[in-house]
Amino acid sequence: MNLLHDILFDYTLRSVTLGCMILGTVSGVLGSFAVLRKQGLMGDALSHSALPGICVVYMLTGEKTPILLMAGAGLACMIAAWLIIKLVDNLGIDSGTSLATILTVFFGGGTVLLSVIQRGASANKAGLDKFLFGQAASLTMDQAGAMAAVGGFALIVVFFLFKEFKVISFDPLYARSIGINDQRLGALLTGLLVLAIVIGLNTVGVILMSAMIIAPGAAARQWTDKLNKMLLIAAAIGSGCGLAGAIISIQVEGVPTGPAIVLCLAAVSAISVLFGTARGYVWTQKRRAARLAS
Amino acid sequence: MSSGAIVALTAVLIAASCALCGVFLVLRRMAMMADAVTHAVLPGLVGAYVLANGPNLLAGLVGAAAAGLLTVWLVEVLTRSRGLKEDSAIGLVFPAMFAIGVVVVSKWYSGEHIDTDSILFGQLEFSWLDHFMFQGRDLGPTSFWMGGGLLLLNTIFLAVFYKELKITTFDPQEAECLGIKPRPMHYALMAVVAMTAVGAFSAVGAVLSVALIVIPAAAALLLTSRLPLAILGSVGIAAIGSLGGHASALKFDVSIAGMITVILGLVFLLAALISPRKGLVAQFFRRRTQSRRFAAEMLVVHLLTHEGTAEEPIESAYVHLLDELEWSPKYAALATREARGRGAILMVGDNFRLTASGREWARDLAEQKRFMPA
């Protein structure tokens, strides 16, 4: 009961709760689309690519203004996304190699910039490493507000373009034939995924953000065969695990938030893969047995 | 030997080992699986550290190989049970493995031999500190033994299984017919990758290990399609990347691991530009001449198609190119200039006419491009 009281009235916990719920909802919803479009690992590559963006903004402004850091991270992600696609199109390499190359080069560049920043003598120099594994405890109301603004925007776009996003994810050629531009809307979905990534910077961090994108959608898919329900379940799983992980990392000293959230997600995913009512292992086996018996 | 030289040599040894197994990984389109395995070795290392009660190279290698294989197996199970696509399965398994490692390290072992910083960025800078002691004798830096050992492991693995790796990569069905099972080969390769990842991991950290495995191989494969050359080339690129990265990191006083990756990225960029067959520069020029020739080809085939028909006077007029082929005036001019330059067409009044050689060219094209079932 104490915890509930704290969530409602404690300043830190309130912003943490708010932040994690927003992040979980947004990444759950957009991650579901990424999973369905086989772009889950794109999320991994893009989140790592945010690092140099954060560093450059910090080096230019000398401050950690949430919305500017998000903008820098988002810009770096978009450049990375563009490069990943261009490498595949123009060099004839496979998407995995392209992802791995861009991911590591951007992250390596970020590492170099980070070492430059840490060499400098500025007062809050250590602050940036929080973006690696996330630190929910340091989440301020300012940051939570910025997350809410960015995430809210992404969710509104999905709400209004739901059926268009559905048809381009299922059958892009058909979508184009009825006048729904699959390439432009696909780029928009990737852009919204980038928004989901940048709002996760403070809480999950860039390293483990991919789990936040893939796991809720992949787990939700085990429980339902409907896209709208899948998005809702993914949002619930994402925000639930986000919150649980944040609270664990605040309560247990020394555990960064990102890994704590990911472990919660892993547990939920394992349960879903085994017991999910739509495609979980147990139910599929049961159904198969029933079919064989009849 | 100076500490700098030890660090540089360690980097070369480890990068070369990674490059060796990287070529086959890239050819098998498994770069992101490499990403998964380099992350997943962490819980293996941590487990070995806990069990062996301290750092122990051999236990670490075994633990890492086990964790790597567990990851590969989990991905396979999740994919095969129809529940998940491979990329989702990868993206689900390795963050979980990695998170377990990070939590254990940051909760219980923070400040000991491993901490989260060294997990992410490696400890190449400190590789000269540890020396390998045997019966009280100093046998040189541990990192040499580790790097050298891994290079030896990879060289022997490639030398012994070269043929098997090659055939299971390029033609798994043929391999099966010849009695070479692709699956054990797959797991053997992944075990070697996982052990190699231990070296990379300790040098440059979990994320940048992938750079050492994937980028030299990807760059070399841009430059050549001959496998032995690609393998040699990737080792060369790995050496350039690690030496160049080390030197520039010292010069600018920045992270060595980060700088090695950046240099490797630059080498990749250079390869992408100048590769004679796949390079962007070559493509640009090839495409320019190709698209000119193709414009002329379209024109002569078009003329041939309508030659001798009732519509020929309309079809062979210049305006027709704009109206029905929907070419821009610029493109039409390009096509006619090119076709004329090759002596394939003549202008008769307002109409184009094929010359004898133009007709032959068009016939050859029409015949040649026709798809014939075997």
Add this chain to the structure above:
Amino acid sequence: MNPAVTVRDLTVAYREEPVLWDIDLDVPEGTLTAIIGPNGAGKSTLVKAMLGLVHSSSGMVRIYGRPYDQVRQRVAYVPQRGEVDWDFPTDALDVVLMGLYGQIGWLKRAGKKHRKKAMECLDQVGMADFAHRQISQLSGGQQQRVFLARALAQDADLYVMDEPFAGVDAVTETAIVKILHELRSQGRTALVVHHDLDTAPEYFDRVVLLNVRLIADGVMSETFTTEKIRAAYGSRVAAIAQ
């Protein structure tokens, strides 16, 4: 009267390698036309180029005398079944509803009357009982019929179908043929990529024989001759077809 489809001098190339060479073609209104040719002949590319789904290097396509973008409402496309991921979380009814997205318009959602229309179309292909079945649990033939129902929902004048008969059961084959005949009796047009030389003369009025270049195009009885099939397929296949 404008033909349903007019193709003039159409060339499509992937990286300067032509897949279609200077195709000229007319599809008269109210006919059932089969596009026939060996694998790799560019059949699928031809219909995609007509609908602007792939970029063409040169040539003109008119549908009812106008560019495709202007007459999109009058055209329904049935893609190849193998081109989509049937594991997608959706049911048969929902897929058919996609056919109405053009009507529903941006930002709005499908309503009751759209659902009713979609159910009718499912019923037309004999799939009403499977409306709420997850699409991966449908057989190949049933999936094909769902795709057909989605096109019917568009209430188009021209139906462009890519290999609707590939790998389907007898029930589905009959159902598709029945639908094609209904469409023709309503004065609508169908252009169908087809792979089966045996059934082609029975199912269709006209044929387009294709092998990168246009081999022949016309009424079935005049066009579907041994000589022309041989020209499209090479002599051995034509001999077997005989």
